[in-house]
Amino acid sequence: MMESLRVFIVEDDKLYGEMLRYHLALNPDNEVLLFTTGKECVDNLYQNPDFISLDYSLPDISGFDVLQKIHAYNPKLPVVIVSGQEDVNTAVNLLKEGAWDYFVKDDDTKNRLWHSLQKVKENILLKQEIRQLKDEIGKKYEFNSVIKGNSPAITHIFDLIEKATQTSIVVSLLGETGTGKDLVAKAIHYNSPRKTGPFVPINVSAIPGELIESEFFGYEKGAFTGANTRKKGKFEQANDGTIFLDEIAEMDTNMQTKLLRVLQEKELTRVGGNTTIKFDARVIVATNKDLTAEVNKGNFREDLYYRLLGLPIELPPLRERGNDILILAKFFLDEFYKENKLEKKSLSPTAQERLLKYAYPGNVRELKAIIDLAAVMANGDIIEGSDISFSKATFSTELLNDDDTLDGYTKKILRHYLKKYDRNIITVARKLNIGKSTIYRMIKESEL
Numbered sequence: 001m002m003e004s005l006r007v008f009i010v011e012d013d014k015l016y017g018e019m020l021r022y023h024l025a026l027n028p029d030n031e032v033l034l035f036t037t038g039k040e041c042v043d044n045l046y047q048n049p050d051f052i053s054l055d056y057s058l059p060d061i062s063g064f065d066v067l068q069k070i071h072a073y074n075p076k077l078p079v080v081i082v083s084g085q086e087d088v089n090t091a092v093n094l095l096k097e098g099a100w101d102y103f104v105k106d107d108d109t110k111n112r113l114w115h116s117l118q119k120v121k122e123n124i125l126l127k128q129e130i131r132q133l134k135d136e137i138g139k140k141y142e143f144n145s146v147i148k149g150n151s152p153a154i155t156h157i158f159d160l161i162e163k164a165t166q167t168s169i170v171v172s173l174l175g176e177t178g179t180g181k182d183l184v185a186k187a188i189h190y191n192s193p194r195k196t197g198p199f200v201p202i203n204v205s206a207i208p209g210e211l212i213e214s215e216f217f218g219y220e221k222g223a224f225t226g227a228n229t230r231k232k233g234k235f236e237q238a239n240d241g242t243i244f245l246d247e248i249a250e251m252d253t254n255m256q257t258k259l260l261r262v263l264q265e266k267e268l269t270r271v272g273g274n275t276t277i278k279f280d281a282r283v284i285v286a287t288n289k290d291l292t293a294e295v296n297k298g299n300f301r302e303d304l305y306y307r308l309l310g311l312p313i314e315l316p317p318l319r320e321r322g323n324d325i326l327i328l329a330k331f332f333l334d335e336f337y338k339e340n341k342l343e344k345k346s347l348s349p350t351a352q353e354r355l356l357k358y359a360y361p362g363n364v365r366e367l368k369a370i371i372d373l374a375a376v377m378a379n380g381d382i383i384e385g386s387d388i389s390f391s392k393a394t395f396s397t398e399l400l401n402d403d404d405t406l407d408g409y410t411k412k413i414l415r416h417y418l419k420k421y422d423r424n425i426i427t428v429a430r431k432l433n434i435g436k437s438t439i440y441r442m443i444k445e446s447e448l
Contacts, residue, residue: 149324170310178363197241223272350385
């Protein structure tokens with residue numbers, strides 16, 4: 001529900017102004033105040049009106065000057081100019097200055113004002129709905145909703161997230177794949193003062209090198225073949241909000257240089273353009289690599305490293321979180337049965353013991369997959385230890401039981417890792433410490 005709308009009518013013809021005030025006040029939700037001079041209007045802006053009808057010809061200050069003073073106080077305040085004479089040039093200049101609309105006084109003015117006020121009211125309601133939705137999203141990403149557990153390691157993470165929400169400091173999220181870095185980034189954004197602004201995630205490793213600059217900073221029409229329109233980049237889209245750069249260590253050094261300049265200056269230039277565009281976005285980055293080691297290897301710029309380090313939050317692997325494994329397992333189990341509208345089942349002591357003994361190379365993401373499968377496979381009301389299966393154990397058994405050549409084993413290992421990491425060749429090459437060209441060659445020669 002929207003509270004009453006406060007409307008200012010600024011009109012030196014008091015009789016005409018009273019007529020407009022009476023007409024707009026027919027809606028009991030409108031609180032309408034009448035002023036006969038520009039100074040009275042400006043002096044009362046502290047009352048924060050939602051809409052202003054402004055006579056262009058006032059005895060003390062011109063309507064143009066009053067409009068400028070209004071927008072100096074609140075640039076988003078809708079102001080409709082009402083003039084006794086039609087002047088196209090004046091109307092154009094006022095609209096350029098930010099006037100909501102321009103009316104010539106006639107018998108229909110009161111109705112046109114009424115319709116304009118209705119449009120303003122619709123816009124306010126829409127903004128309220130958007131704020132409400134974002135507040136609900138914020139509740140969804142409360143710390144305890146995002147990260148389940150009460151281990152000392154997780155309690156420490158909660159403390160760091162809370163510190164991160166209080167300022168716009170850059171946050172660097174570190175940790176193995178599957179530890180929940182993306183969820184922590186959302187929790188920080190939706191619990192910060194920027195929560196009503198956009199949250200714009202971008203996976204650096206998923207963008208081809210030749211496209212990353214235009215994705216980050218946008219491009220102008222005609223900048224390259226296929227650029228048929230102007231497009232805003234991710235940084236512009238994140239203005240007044242947060243941009244989340246996942247897998248930041250995968251960025252090539254040329255793009256690192258450009259990113260450093262943009263972060264230092266807080267301004268960018270679209271590809272193919274000359275205009276400098278200011279932006280204000282909080283930056284959160286994430287990586288599963290040791291950035292210090294990448295700097296030492298020459299793969300990551302040292303100056304960019306210090307620019308992005310900010311508040312480092314290292315998410316612990318699941319194997320180091322003790323009983324959190326069971327807390328998460330029960331949470332995933334309840335979620336699975338709720339989503340599929342099935343009766344709940346519980347974990348037997350042997351199933352719990354089996355879960356606690358596993359190392360979880362895929363971390364929380366892998367645990368969810370294990371629990372979902374166990375929920376499907378279990379018979380009866382209890383999930384037994386035999387219902388819990390681990391992909392890593394299956395792979396190890398297959399590898400050890402079959403006699404094969406070293407070349408054969410190599411292909412099996414590569415197939416396993418390509419499947420595990422969604423055919424991300426760069427990630428697989430890094431995990432196995434081999435050249436990505438070797439994998440590309442084997443794929444090209446149909447060995448994989």
